[in-house]
Amino acid sequence: MSSGPAVPTPFSSENPSADTSPVDLSDGTVVMTAADISRALTRIAHEIVERNKGTHDVVLLGIPTRGVPLADRLAERLAAIDAPGTDAPREPRDVVGELDVTMYRDDLHRHPTRTIGATRLPASGIDGKVVVLVDDVLFSGRTIRAALDAISDLGRPRAVQLAALVDRGHRELPIRPDFVGKNLPTSTSERVSVRLAEVDGDGPAGATDAVVIRAARTEGDA
Numbered sequence: 001m002s003s004g005p006a007v008p009t010p011f012s013s014e015n016p017s018a019d020t021s022p023v024d025l026s027d028g029t030v031v032m033t034a035a036d037i038s039r040a041l042t043r044i045a046h047e048i049v050e051r052n053k054g055t056h057d058v059v060l061l062g063i064p065t066r067g068v069p070l071a072d073r074l075a076e077r078l079a080a081i082d083a084p085g086t087d088a089p090r091e092p093r094d095v096v097g098e099l100d101v102t103m104y105r106d107d108l109h110r111h112p113t114r115t116i117g118a119t120r121l122p123a124s125g126i127d128g129k130v131v132v133l134v135d136d137v138l139f140s141g142r143t144i145r146a147a148l149d150a151i152s153d154l155g156r157p158r159a160v161q162l163a164a165l166v167d168r169g170h171r172e173l174p175i176r177p178d179f180v181g182k183n184l185p186t187s188t189s190e191r192v193s194v195r196l197a198e199v200d201g202d203g204p205a206g207a208t209d210a211v212v213i214r215a216a217r218t219e220g221d222a
Helices: 034-054 067-085 141-152
Strands: 028-032 058-062 097-098 130-138 158-167 179-183 190-195 210-215
Touching: 028 034, 028 179, 034 067, 034 158, 034 179, 034 210, 058 067, 067 097, 067 130, 067 158, 130 141, 130 190, 141 158, 158 190
Parallel strands: 058 097, 058 130, 130 158, 158 179
Antiparallel strands: 028 210, 190 210
């Protein structure tokens, strides 16, 4: 047991160079605007429907922090796409959940004070379902490995698929996404920041969605 309270260490993706603080849109290059993100999510939703021949057995698990609102947005799009062919549209709570992977990460020995978040499964569960993991930035693959370990402790889905808003490359494990909003070539020293209104709406740049790429800070930076 820890002798003191855990120090919160927020993270929104597996990307160790991701910036989880509110994004200053003037600091860096915007590579996806709000409109780009919206179009990417709509395309991913259509690809999910096509891949799975509908959405009847599909559930979404968002990886905190920003994977959760992305999963919510995808659920809305899936409902709109598949609504004409369904007798009774499923409620969001039946489709969307969130998956905290903190205790399954392989870097806890480096960051032992990570705050444990919440895991909330869809009301319909995950057994026999097609589980689509949703994250904002895919980088090394280590968070997704942790997510797969977490899922194995929670149930036995029929299949697990991965949707990422941004794939920045530099994989360290043999993991690849099934659905990608944008492939973004980066150097390992660059930082990719995803800003979403649900998480960052109170920040200095308002509620604008964006993906920003920035050079890594040097020691002299604030």
